[in-house]
Amino acid sequence: MPRLRVQSLTKAYPSVLANDQVNLSVGAGEIHAVLGENGAGKSTLMKMIYGVTAPTSGTIYWEDQPVDITSPAQARALGIGMVFQHFSLFETLTVAENTALFLPPGQSLDALSIKIREVSEHYGLPIDPNRHVFDLSVGERQRVEIIRCLIQKPKLLIMDEPTSVLTPAAVDRLFETLRQIRAEGCAIVYISHKLDEILALCDRVTVLRDGRVTGECVTEDQTPASLARMMIGHDFEHPFKPEPTAGEVALSVNNLSLKAVDAHGVSLSELSFSLKVGEIVGIAGISGNGQRELCSLLAGEVMPDAGDIHWFGQSLVGEGSTRRRQRGLCYVPEDRLGTGALADMSLTENSILTAADRAGLVSAGFLKLEKARAFADRCIKSFQVKTVGARAAARSLSGGNLQKFIMARELEQSPTVLICAQPTWGVDVGAAAQIRQSLIDLARSGCAVLVISEELDELFDVSDRIGVMFNGKLSPIEPISRTNREQIGLWMSGLWQKAA
Ligand SMILES: Nc1ncnc2c1ncn2[C@@H]1O[C@H](COP(=O)(O)OP(=O)(O)OP(=O)(O)O)[C@@H](O)[C@H]1O
Numbered sequence: 001m002p003r004l005r006v007q008s009l010t011k012a013y014p015s016v017l018a019n020d021q022v023n024l025s026v027g028a029g030e031i032h033a034v035l036g037e038n039g040a041g042k043s044t045l046m047k048m049i050y051g052v053t054a055p056t057s058g059t060i061y062w063e064d065q066p067v068d069i070t071s072p073a074q075a076r077a078l079g080i081g082m083v084f085q086h087f088s089l090f091e092t093l094t095v096a097e098n099t100a101l102f103l104p105p106g107q108s109l110d111a112l113s114i115k116i117r118e119v120s121e122h123y124g125l126p127i128d129p130n131r132h133v134f135d136l137s138v139g140e141r142q143r144v145e146i147i148r149c150l151i152q153k154p155k156l157l158i159m160d161e162p163t164s165v166l167t168p169a170a171v172d173r174l175f176e177t178l179r180q181i182r183a184e185g186c187a188i189v190y191i192s193h194k195l196d197e198i199l200a201l202c203d204r205v206t207v208l209r210d211g212r213v214t215g216e217c218v219t220e221d222q223t224p225a226s227l228a229r230m231m232i233g234h235d236f237e238h239p240f241k242p243e244p245t246a247g248e249v250a251l252s253v254n255n256l257s258l259k260a261v262d263a264h265g266v267s268l269s270e271l272s273f274s275l276k277v278g279e280i281v282g283i284a285g286i287s288g289n290g291q292r293e294l295c296s297l298l299a300g301e302v303m304p305d306a307g308d309i310h311w312f313g314q315s316l317v318g319e320g321s322t323r324r325r326q327r328g329l330c331y332v333p334e335d336r337l338g339t340g341a342l343a344d345m346s347l348t349e350n351s352i353l354t355a356a357d358r359a360g361l362v363s364a365g366f367l368k369l370e371k372a373r374a375f376a377d378r379c380i381k382s383f384q385v386k387t388v389g390a391r392a393a394a395r396s397l398s399g400g401n402l403q404k405f406i407m408a409r410e411l412e413q414s415p416t417v418l419i420c421a422q423p424t425w426g427v428d429v430g431a432a433a434q435i436r437q438s439l440i441d442l443a444r445s446g447c448a449v450l451v452i453s454e455e456l457d458e459l460f461d462v463s464d465r466i467g468v469m470f471n472g473k474l475s476p477i478e479p480i481s482r483t484n485r486e487q488i489g490l491w492m493s494g495l496w497q498k499a500a
Pocket residue numbers: 013014016017018036037038039040041042043044045386387395396397398399400401426428
């Protein structure tokens with residue numbers, strides 16, 4: 001008897017059939033991957049199982065009984081836990097308080113703290129229940145999300161792209177925990193775009209395409225290439241990177257320093273590097289080591305406390321983001337909802353947000369709506385963004401499709417310099433390959449490109465030179481031919497400083 005069986009589940013949004021007669025079955029002690037391109041319907045399926053969204057038709061069987069799951073609280077009462085891609089913790093509350101909010105009322109915080117310690121020890125997920133969430137690293141926050149599910153002894157745990165924010169070591173730890181949970185008889189549904197992870201961790205995989213199940217198999221006989229074929233219908237290509245002919249220095253950063261705004265921020269100290277026309281410089285590092293602050297300084301959202309930035313030899317200090325955008329400095333921030341796009345605005349309006357000047361979407365103070373719509377349409381087309389059209393609100397797009405739209409919006413402006421953080425975050429393998437190739441082509445056509453990413457493979461695919469940020473400091477930037485993944489991996493824990 002499967003623990004969860006989903007039969008002919010359908011979810012129709014007004015203009016999209018997000019799930020079309022989906023069948024899925026997950027047994028106790030099984031890790032089951034759900035794989036599919038951006039917009040294939042994975043999140044929608046999970047939201048129905050977790051009671052966030054109601055199905056249009058179809059049936060969910062829980063331990064062979066048909067159930068109507070109408071809220072997450074009801075799902076949890078059945079024994080279903082879910083760890084979302086975007087965390088839902090309150091920063092100003094402690095770990096124990098955040099956990100209490102998640103559970104039925106009536107537990108004392110002291111008793112809960114004891115339970116949290118027990119669970120965290122049992123699963124090798126150390127966390128202090130009295131710490132405030134704002135004080136925790138991203139990896140620790142995820143631990144809290146997992147622990148507060150595990151404390152309820154779930155029979156089914158849903159994990160939505162859990163490793164996109166984790167370091168390689170933290171991924172290994174997470175996998176150990178998930179294997180332990182599986183050994184204890186829990187069923188796990190695991191959503192990821194990372195094919196090697198699916199092969200390493202999962203027992204079976206169900207593949208979705210355009211809302212329909214297109215395949216189901218055991219992972220044992222599969223390879224990353226065969227999984228990709230099942231998902232996108234053909235092989236995906238590795239990016240082609242011609243040799244750079246690096247030109248003049250476009251952006252030169254000299255001894256840039258910034259004091260952290262609060263106790264939890266990162267201070268930047270004396271960062272120096274240059275970025276030349278025609279090349280891609282990659283910055284590796286675990287997020288939270290000052291990358292966000294560096295991006296804000298380069299984009300002109302924040303001014304440095306010391307040091308300067310030069311644009312083709314001319315100082316940019318004191319110049320804000322609007323003027324920098326007009327010059328051709330385009331920027332893809334790491335958080336796509338919030339800084340990257342406004343959720344309730346349409347894709348047309350989101351185009352105007354950053355492309356108004358460069359793409360001529362405003363004239364004499366008036367919006368040129370038709371032109372903006374055409375611009376948004378071009379973005380949708382260039383990256384095959386799955387959406388009903390430029391009028392759609394940003395929030396209606398699946399995570400990966402919104403990321404594709406934001407990338408396209410900046411690329412369509414023909415930037416002179418592009419600063420790009422986590423370019424393929426949440427994007428499926430086919431689209432990720434397309435984005436990486438676009439970055440290389442953009443650089444070779446004369447743009448200077450800075451790519452900040454946590455994915456070493458991605459950086460080695462696209463970069464001509466590479467460095468690492470750690471604790472607000474920047475390592476030397478080395479030509480890609482003079483370094484390797486091992487060295488950059490070591491530098492990610494600050495080790496270049498010792499070597500120096
Ligand atoms: N609230 C909504 N209103 C309208 N359409 C929606 C809504 N939520 C999702 N969709 C659409 O349903 C389809 C499936 O989206 P879903 O988020 O399930 O995809 P996904 O497989 O999880 O994608 P990703 O890998 O990018 O996260 C998409 O076309 C999406 O635009």
